Structure formats: structure tokens, C-alpha cells
Amino acid sequence: MPTIIPVADLRATARAGALDDFVRRAAAAPAMPGIVADARGRPMHDLRISVTDRCNFRCIYCMPKDVFGHDYPFLPHAELLTFEEITRIARVFVDLGVRKIRLTGGEPLLRRHLEKLVAMLRSLSDDLDITLTTNGALLAKKARALRDAGLSRVTVSLDSLDDATFKAMNDVDFPVGKVLEGIDAAAAAGLAPVKINMVVKRGVNEASIVPMARHFKGTGHIVRYIEYMDVGATNGWQMDDVISAREIVAAVDASMPLVAADANYTGEVAERWAYRDGSGEIGVIASVTQAFCSDCTRARLSTEGKLYTCLFATEGFDLRSLLRDGFDDAALGRAAAAIWRQRNDRYSEVRTANTAPLRKVEMSYIGG
Numbered sequence: 001m002p003t004i005i006p007v008a009d010l011r012a013t014a015r016a017g018a019l020d021d022f023v024r025r026a027a028a029a030p031a032m033p034g035i036v037a038d039a040r041g042r043p044m045h046d047l048r049i050s051v052t053d054r055c056n057f058r059c060i061y062c063m064p065k066d067v068f069g070h071d072y073p074f075l076p077h078a079e080l081l082t083f084e085e086i087t088r089i090a091r092v093f094v095d096l097g098v099r100k101i102r103l104t105g106g107e108p109l110l111r112r113h114l115e116k117l118v119a120m121l122r123s124l125s126d127d128l129d130i131t132l133t134t135n136g137a138l139l140a141k142k143a144r145a146l147r148d149a150g151l152s153r154v155t156v157s158l159d160s161l162d163d164a165t166f167k168a169m170n171d172v173d174f175p176v177g178k179v180l181e182g183i184d185a186a187a188a189a190g191l192a193p194v195k196i197n198m199v200v201k202r203g204v205n206e207a208s209i210v211p212m213a214r215h216f217k218g219t220g221h222i223v224r225y226i227e228y229m230d231v232g233a234t235n236g237w238q239m240d241d242v243i244s245a246r247e248i249v250a251a252v253d254a255s256m257p258l259v260a261a262d263a264n265y266t267g268e269v270a271e272r273w274a275y276r277d278g279s280g281e282i283g284v285i286a287s288v289t290q291a292f293c294s295d296c297t298r299a300r301l302s303t304e305g306k307l308y309t310c311l312f313a314t315e316g317f318d319l320r321s322l323l324r325d326g327f328d329d330a331a332l333g334r335a336a337a338a339i340w341r342q343r344n345d346r347y348s349e350v351r352t353a354n355t356a357p358l359r360k361v362e363m364s365y366i367g368g
Contacts, residue, residue, distance in 0.1 A: 023317050026338030027331040036096045038309075038343035045297035047093045048102045049086060051114065053303045055107040057135050058171040059159075061199055061228060065171050081305045083117045085323050089301060091124055092333045096340070098299075100129040106303070109138040115149040122150030131155065133197070137174060139182030143189040154186045155195040155224075160208035161215055169205060183221065193220045195283075200243045201228045206251075209243075213252045217279055224270050224283035229311075245286035249273055252282060266295055287311075293346035307336065310345035 037043050054074050058065040081089070090101060101121055108114060121130050129152050136156040143154070158179050160166040166176045183194050198205075198212055209225065216223050225248045228241050252258060252273075261272035261281060270283030271290070300308040305320025317339050322332055 019315055019317050020321070023319065023322065023335050023339070027322055027327050027335040029334060029338065031330075031334050032337065032341070036337045036340055038340055040294070040344060040346070042295060042297055042343075044093070044097045044299060044340050046100045046102065046299070047090065047098045048104055048298060048300045049090070050104050050106065050301065050303045051086070051108045051111040051117065052080070052106040054110050055105060055135070056110060056137055056172065057107065057174065059135075059157075059199075060169055060171060060204075061201060075304055079304045081301075081303065081320060081323075083120055085305065085320070086117060086301075087120045087124070088323060088329065089305070089319060089332065089336075090121055092329055092336055093299070094124050094128065095333060096337055099127070100131065102131045102133060104133050107135050107137070108132060109134050109142055115142070115145040115151075118146055118149040118151050129153070133157065134182075135170070136179035136182035140178075140185040143182070143185040143191060147186075147189040147191050151191065153193075153195070154191045155197055156183055156186070157197045157199070158183075158212075159198050159200075160205045161211050162205075162208055165205050165208060169201075187221070193222055196221060196223045197226055197285075198223060199226045199228055200248060202241045202243050206243050209248055209251050210255055213256060213282055217256060217275060220280065222281055222283060224285055226285040227288040229287055242288050244288075245271065245284035245290060248284055249282075258282070266297075296345075299340065307339055309339065309343040313345070 035043065055063055055068075057063065058068060090098075103114070103117070105111075111117075118130060118132075121128065130150060131153045132146065132151055133155045134157070136158065139154070139156065146154070156179060158166070158176070159169045161176055163176050166179075167173050183196070186192065186194050196212070196216060198208070200206060200209060212223050225245070227243070227245060249258060257276040258273040259276050261274040263272060269287075270285050272281055272283050274281040296310075298311075300311065300313075301319070302308065302316055305318065305323065306316030307319050308316045317335075319332065319335065322335060327335075
């Protein structure tokens with residue numbers, strides 16, 4: 001085991017970029033008392049766990065086919081965290097204050113027997129909010145088993161109700177109807193209300209903004225519009241392709257009047273807008289035009305066990321090596337707490353023409 005070092009040396013090590021050394025030194029350092037908050041005073045509340053880097057879609061804003069082709073080197077199974085390893089890390093993060101876990105991918109339902117992982121996570125706490133983000137392709141088959149295992153809620157990605165537009169965006173000719181079947185199955189299984197995420201890209205699917213709202217209005221489900229983001233380095237992002245949250249809200253409001261609604265909790269990423277007639281709500285996620293870094297409480301665990309403290313990060317902290325080299329949960333907790341305490345990320349607040357092209361981690365690798 002590494003030699004115990006003064007806690008004061010930890011941040012200097014991290015700033016120097018020696019991430020692996022930082023993690024191991026932190027694991028061996030004495031525990032720091034007090035609330036686990038980052039350098040900007042933000043607590044740890046959400047943990048997003050990517051269970052696979054593979055996907056059955058090739059969405060143009062996430063996994064474009066010209067990059068993620070048939071010969072793309074996805075991670076071999078042995079490099080993925082096992083369900084037992086994921087649960088160990090989750091237990092540590094729950095002890096540090098995490099109250100919500102979201103399973104992501106890639107497409108998480110491609111991970112075999114995912115309901116077993118859900119059950120293992122549910123055993124950590126009855127009060128834990130366990131959610132899943134999926135493209136919906138396999139949801140009709142899996143919704144009931146996921147709910148029975150303890151899944152709390154589900155979010156489905158759906159970028160248009162127009163079949164031609166949707167197929168052009170998922171780029172694998174997958175029909176809208178199959179996703180709608182998955183949403184219905186989730187609701188029937190008790191996973192309602194379902195949240196529907198729509199990434200809006202100018203010149204591609206902006207004509208679907210109002211039809212999407214109209215279709216789900218009054219159903220209890222919640223459409224959330226997401227500004228097209230510069231996640232990763234392969235989607236060809238440029239600011240001209242972004243339709244702002246302000247434009248989206250104005251488009252819906254013009255035909256279905258809206259009123260601003262309060263956030264459900266501090267750190268909620270979606271700005272809420274309720275229909276004036278009381279028939280539901282929509283949300284807008286505006287990380288490009290209205291950065292919400294100041295109250296971001298989310299940590300992200302990659303498929304192979306690296307911890308990322310920002311969606312737009314360029315490097316992660318290796319926790320898998322601690323697990324597989326015999327470090328106990330207490331050491332793992334010290335490392336996780338030290339990583340979070342030195343966090344100072346605020347990419348969306350400082351986004352510029354110079355930072356956007358950085359070689360950031362791909363969204364398909366750590367989820368949204």
C-alpha cells in the first residue's frame with residue numbers, strides 16, 4: 001500500500017495532472033472531516049454510471065457513423081466494471097452524499113441482465129432515486145423487469161415524431177413507433193411519468209419542437225428539450241447549430257401558453273415550464289446559452305471505472321485500479337472525496353471558440 005501523505009499535498013498533485021498518482025495518494029491519506037463539497041461549494045448529489053460504451057444507434061450528435069463504424073474499437077468486456085464493482089463504488093458515493101444514481105451508456109439496455117444491477121443498487125437504500133436513460137429501442141422488452149428490480153424512473157431519448165427525421169438522426173433506420181411502444185410499456189410497468197429528451201439541432205429537427213410538445217401534452221409525461229452541445233470532439237459542433245432554450249420556449253408558448261415553474265430541487269438541470277391550462281409541463285436544458293455550472297452536483301463514472309467531474313472533461317480519475325488492486329471501501333471513499341473536493345469545473349460558463357474544440361471525452365463513453 002502507498003505511504004500515507006499529508007492531505008495538503010493532494011490538490012497540488014491533481015493540478016500537476018498526475019491523476020493516477022493523485023487517486024492512490026488520496027486513497028492512502030487520512031480522511032478529511034466535514035461535508036464533501038467541491039472547490040466552489042457544490043455538494044455531491046448525483047452519480048451517473050455508464051454501463052457500456054456500445055450503442056445500437058448512431059445519432060449524428062453523439063456517435064456519428066463515420067467515426068463509430070464497424071471497426072470502432074469498443075472496450076473489451078474484461079475492461080468494463082462488473083456489477084459488483086459498480087455496486088461497491090455506488091455504496092461509497094451514497095455514503096458521501098449521493099442520493100440519485102442514473103444508469104447510462106452508450107445504450108444501457110445493451111448490457112445483459114441490467115435488471116440485476118438495478119436490484120443490487122436498490123439494496124443500498126430504499127430511498128435512493130435510481131433512474132435510467134435509454135434510446136427506448138429495447139425498453140418494451142425490459143420495462144417490467146427493470147421496475148420489478150427497483151428502478152424508480154426512466155428517461156427516453158426521442159428527437160422527433162416524424163419518422164424520416166428521426167431515422168435520419170439515429171442513422172440506423174430505427175422507427176419512431178418502436179420508441180413510442182417502449183414509452184407506453186414503461187408507463188404500464190409503473191415507471192411513469194416518463195421523461196422524453198429531445199436534442200434540438202438547427203436545420204435538422206426544429207420543426208419537431210411543437211409537435212413533440214403537443215403529442216405528450218396531457219399524458220403526464222414530460223418533454224425536455226436539450227440545446228445541441230459540444231460534448232466530445234466528433235460531432236462537428238458549432239454555435240450556429242444551436243437553437244436556444246429561449247427560442248424553444250417561445251415556439252411552444254405561441255401555440256400552448258406556458259408559465260415558468262420552480263425547480264424541483266437545487267441543481268436540477270432542466271428549467272421547468274408549465275402549461276397554463278394545467279395539463280402538464282415541459283423542460284429545457286440550456287447548458288450552452290444558460291450555463292448551470294454554479295449548482296452542478298453530478299459526478300460521472302465511465303464504463304471502465306474512471307470518475308469524471310464534468311460532462312466536458314478531458315481526463316478522468318481511475319477508480320477501477322483501486323478496486324482491482326485490493327483497496328478497501330474506506331480507501332475508495334477517501335479517494336472519491338478528495339477528487340470531489342478539488343473539483344473546480346465550470347466549462348459551460350467559460351465556453352469559448354478556443355475551448356469548444358478541446359479533445360473532450362465522448363458522451364457515448366460517460367453518458368449525458
